[in-house]
Amino acid sequence: MKIKQYSTDLIEDLDKVFPRKHPVLTDTDREIWYKAGQRSVVDLLQSSIEHGEEDEELPTLLNKNKEP
Secondary structure (H helix, E strand, O other), X not given: OOOOEXXXXXXXXXXXXXXXXXXXXXXXXXXXXXXXXXXXXXHHHHHHHHHHXXXXXXXXXXXXXOOO
């Protein structure tokens, strides 16, 4: 999947809101899968940026306080 524009600020915020963590024993199966899906979006965005840097095909970065 190729995403043409990224906001690194947004990805950093999503990483804080949906951190990589182990499930709690009281979570239901449904809650575990739901949280895993949320985190997988963050992982996909982070991975896309990393691969773009390696391929020198980094998409446009959109941030308020940073230059593209």
